[in-house]
Amino acid sequence: MKKWLIPLIILAVVAFGLYQWGVGFNNTAIKLKETSTKTWANVESAYQRRNDLIDNLVKTVQGAADFERGTLTDVIEARAKATSVSIDPTNITPEQLAKFNEVQGGLSGALKSLLVTVERYPDLKANQNFLELQSQLEGTENRINVARDRFNATVEPYNNHIKTFPNSLLSGLFNFEELSYFKSEAGAEQAPDVNFDFK
Template sequence: MDFKKFLPWIIAVVVLIGIYGWVKGINNTAVTLNQNVEQSWGDVQTAYQRRNDLIGNLVNTVKGAADFEKSTLTAVIEARSKATSVKIDPANITPEQLAEFNKAQSGVSSSLSRLLVTVEQYPDLKANQNFLKLQDELASTENQILTARTRFNEAVKPYNSHIKTFPNSLFAGMFGFKEKAYFNSVEGADKPVEVKF
């Protein structure tokens, strides 16, 4: 049997198997990194959901103060409602969607800050153990949100790097992988917060 006759075919098959393995590796790594991003996004949403749940309890506790400012409570409830209505598909997070989500969540943070500043005028409410516990849980949740957002950005970086580097970028688009947006601070977050009593 003359092996020279089959040598080009053997080389072609080995090259094809090598290319298949290489392209498969690009795709499978992108899938794994994408799953990490989606899991991190789920953690972000869970942290925000915890805050929204706590806000409901906080508002109900504050409502007990007979002469408490209704407009402040209404602002918190409306901001919470608006924030929960913004939905994002983790498989296709665009900078515009993330900016809208961020804007809605900053509205919650802003109205919640006003509520907590206003509470300072009510000594009975400040002494209420349920309120104090909710306030502590809320502070803890804000830290969880910060951690979740940071981990989300940490998951996005290797994914974006993988699909944007050459030659992976040639195949990423064919497989449907798109660049994901990072969490950025909301507009005006670089300026100090002015607190008025």
């Protein structure tokens, strides 16, 4: 074998190894990011389910109870704000998540106020449609929580993949950026103050 072929063979092997590493990194990162994107879509789907249920809940309460319109108006306005904020799942930033969380938290607070106010109406509390909607909302809140947890579970392997060395060298080259985790809104660790004194 000619001596000048040995360096060429070594260069070819090294180049092929680097190519395989780059392809493997890129394909794995894309799959992990797509999993996170799909899981975020499930989070949004759970929120959309809640928004759809709110219309029915408001109509049921309007038809069965004659109490201050302010509570219903707050729910309707909070729902409108919540549906106006959307996130690009391929480029989730902490700021986007904070804004999304803020408006969804406002909607949750308005719903809690509505359900507390409803306590004054025994006929409404016994209404089968209302009870079914209340149960559906409770189930939806659980779905939302599960969907957010699953989203966070898919963000972790993606972030680990692009941030660990030597993959971190390729992250910038292929424009892969770290995804943000879904975090609870500020003050969520505090137990809610529910007051049933309607005097």
